[in-house]
Amino acid sequence: MRYSMTPEQTRQSRRAVLQAAVDTAAACATFTPDAFFREDGEQQITWQARRAEAIRVCIGCPVRAACEELALRDGDGRANVDDMVRGGLTGPELAAVRTRQADRLAAAIDADRDAEGQRLDDLTAELKRTVLKNPDKAGGHRGSRAQAEQNTQVQLLTDQIRVIRKARRTRAGWKAAA
Ligand code: SF4
CATH class of the missing domain: 1.20.58 (Methane Monooxygenase Hydroxylase; Chain G, domain 1)
Known part of the structure; x- marks a missing residue:
């Protein structure tokens, strides 16, 4: 099943809707979570290859927009730490988007909490x-x-x-x- 949301729908959707979409159609459902996270002490070259593969999976994922939005609302990703992939973005990329969209995300997180x-x-x-x-x-x-x-x-x-x-x-x- 293909679960597509327009970027605008995704931005306006509340957390439960986003989570339901991801739970239903995540392309990574059959992967272990480790596939999307760098291991402690993992060499950059090994992680780069795994990271590229994780991003490849995300690019083909029907709920990537919803997943990215959840990651942003969850506060995933740090500016200087390249240790994860979620919603097709690396940790530093998520942090950069979160900084750019800080006002919108603050309002979305408030709405999540109300719901x-x-x-x-x-x-x-x-x-x-x-x-x-x-x-x-x-x-x-x-x-x-x-x-x-x-x-x-x-x-x-x-x-x-x-x-x-x-x-x-x-x-x-x-x-x-x-
Ligand atoms: S975008 Fe990537 S991390 Fe998110 S649900 Fe899809 S495959 Fe998993």
């Missing part, structure tokens, strides 16, 4: 509703199956909430739960 906060609220409300359901009403075997399904659903929601909270805390620089 994420809304998602967190929705998940928390759903968790409360799920916990308050009474599976005993189903009775007998159906009751125990309903209880098991409820437990699974609670676990799923709890895990999703934990992932979002952890990401928010990491961005805020909090190492421990607050």
Whole structure:
């Protein structure tokens, strides 16, 4: 499946849309993440060859624009450190784009956080509703199956909430739960 977004659509899309596109159609899905990162102490000549191959994969990737936008919003890439490829760009190239588009990215990241906060609220409300359901009403075997399904659903929601909270805390620089 080809997932193409115009550059303008990509710029305006919120994080969840970008991530869904990448999750669905990333050309690197079958590669190990190491293929896109320089190893500690790896010689420049070896990395150059691997880097060129990673960029080649990215150039043929149907979601490259979305991936680049996520990388920019994630703050990937450092100006003087040539150690990664994401969205078809090296770390220094990502850093340069981020500098050029600093104002736009700041607004996009704010919007991401708003959407994420809304998602967190929705998940928390759903968790409360799920916990308050009474599976005993189903009775007998159906009751125990309903209880098991409820437990699974609670676990799923709890895990999703934990992932979002952890990401928010990491961005805020909090190492421990607050
Ligand atoms: S652009 Fe490159 S790093 Fe991004 S999803 Fe595609 S292949 Fe992977």
